[in-house]
Amino acid sequence: MIPSQIAQESKEHTFVSWNAQAAWSPLVMERGEGVYVWDADGKRYLDWSSQLVNVNIGHSHPHVVKAIQEQAAKLCYVEPSATTEARAKLGAMLADVAPGDLSKTLFCNGGTDAVENGMKVARLFTGRQKILTRYRSYHGGTFAAASAGGDPRRLANEPGVPWIVRMPDPYAYRNPIYNGRTQEEGDAIIADLIEEIVHMEGPQYCAAILVEGYSGSSGVMQPTEVYFNRLREICDKYGMLLIVDETMSGFGRTGEWWGINHYPKAVPDIITTAKGITSGYVPLGATIVSQRVAEYFDDHVLHAGLTYSAHTLAMAAAVATLEVYHNEGLIERSREMGKVLRRGLMDLAEKHPVIGDVRGTALHHVIELVKDRRTREPISGFNQPPSEPMKRAAAYLKQNGLTTLVRWNMIFNTPPLIITEAQIEEGLQILDGALTILDEYYEG
Ligand SMILES: Cc1ncc(COP(=O)(O)O)c(C=O)c1O
Structure with a gap:
């Protein structure tokens, strides 16, 4: 098929997610290698977002491709109550890199169901129902996971599932609580408000607090230790569990194995993860629990499962992917290359007044774009279709061979962890160039 036919047939017979269908104009992709992907016309793109912040080890890594091929040639699938060598290895490898005594994993197909399992486990373990989550967060696309996330993608499904309680956000750039205060002072107030919410909701009904280990698609808005330490204390004080969603922030994205590793005192009870676990090569999600939680299910039924729980190919892909992180030192590399990326973004912020804020760490950064640095008015509205300036900027990036996530007034800078200094410079x-276009709309 020629590329235009592929696009046309795809449009006619398949849906694109989270979009009205008519405007969909897909890039027709053919191959990938390292930090680059090529479309069917042979045009090369620098993958500046690791696709959906999952292709952490870059495209078509030979070690993982070989592991998938070898596993497929031997056995593609066994049902989840059987096991394989790769599954045994992967469970142990995850226990090895997980914080605290988190050491037992329930496997599923992606971040959404990992979060759903995390919520189910917390409810079964505590015998309570309510889950507290942040407004500015995303936890997945199914009914319960979408309800759990505060991201506006939930709105079309509301009222969603009951027993989700939302908490205010530690969004220092915009939340008025932070005006005239240090971030630590603002974070302490947010934490006080969260404790007050637990009181008002009745601690005896509150099963867990669920937060991203490091904020992702909502805009990389991350608190200080003050906040996370207090979340841990609140959970301990009221017998709740701390569930940390590391779907996007896991596997070196933030220069640590997990985003929550930036807060060593806030050891979670449950980690939910996906994406980088296989670098996106094969779907896989994981819910990793502490020993205390794991032991509860020794004599209580774990009411969860899927046909593709612990899928045989995904187990082999994940073992090989974790080997790549270890063998190539990618967690450290993310930290080091992140310094280069951050320096570059800060230089751009000096040159382009339209950049209101640069947030993040390691290879996990967002820039937030404003019409006026003083008023902080966004250049494109929250939960609105893209403004003309953002449309022009996004088109420029694509035309000039860079793919990334452009959302509301934000551009994401989350390339694969294997990226080099020269490739960062290229991006x-x-x-x-895109920021030069956006500066035309700056009104400050
Ligand atoms: C923090 C977080 N949790 C959950 C999900 C959902 O993961 P998936 O799309 O693999 O189901 C995402 C997806 O972007 C995410 O960023």
Whole structure:
């Protein structure tokens, strides 16, 4: 099929997610290698977002491709109550890198169901129902996971599932609580408000607090230790569990194995993860629990499961992917290359007044774009279709061979962890061009 036919047939017979269908104009992709992907016309794109912040080890890594091929040639699938060598290895490898005594994993197909399992486990374990979550967070696309996330993608499904309680956000750039205060002072107030919410909801009904280990698609808005330490204390004080969603922030994205590793005192009871666990090569999600939680299910039924729980190919892909993180030192590399990325973004912020804020760490950064640095008015509205300036900027990036996530007034900078300094420079130069367009709309 020629590329235009592929696009046409795809449009006619398949849906694109989270979009009205008519405007869909897909890139027709053919192959990937390292930090680059090529479309069917042979045009090369720098993958500046690791697709959906999952292709952490870059495209078509030979070690993982070989592991998938070898597993497929031997055995593609066994049902989940059987096991394989790769599953045994993967469970132990995850226990090894997980914080605290988190050491037992329930496998599923992606981040959404990992979160759903985390919520179910917390409810079964505590015998309570309510889950507290942040407004500015995303936890997945199914009914319960979408309800749990505060991201506006939930709105079309509301009222959603009951027993989700939302908490205010530690969004220092915009939340008025932070005006005239240090971030630590603002975070302490947010934590006080959260404790007050637990009181008002009745601690005896509150099963867990669920937060991203490091904020992702909502805009990388991350608190200090003050906040996370207090969440841990609140959970301990009221017999609740701390569920940390590491779907996006896991596997070196933030320069640590997990986003929550930036807060060593806030050891979670449950981690939910996906994406980087297989670098996106094969779907896989994981819910990793502490020993205390695991032991509860020794004599209580774990009411959860899927046909593709612990899928044989996914187990082999994940073992090989974790080997790549270890063998190539990618967690440390994310930290080091992140310094180069951050320096470059800060330089761009000096040059382009339209950049209101640069947030993140390691290879996990967002820039937030404003019409006026003083008023902080966004250049494109929250939960609105993209404004003209953002449309022009997004088109420029694509035309100039860079793919990334552009959302509301934010551009994501989350390339694969294998990226080199020269490739970061290449990306920053293209970004520079897009920002020059956006500066035309600056009103400050
Ligand atoms: C923090 C977080 N949790 C959950 C999910 C849902 O994961 P999936 O799309 O693999 O179901 C995402 C997806 O972006 C995410 O970023």
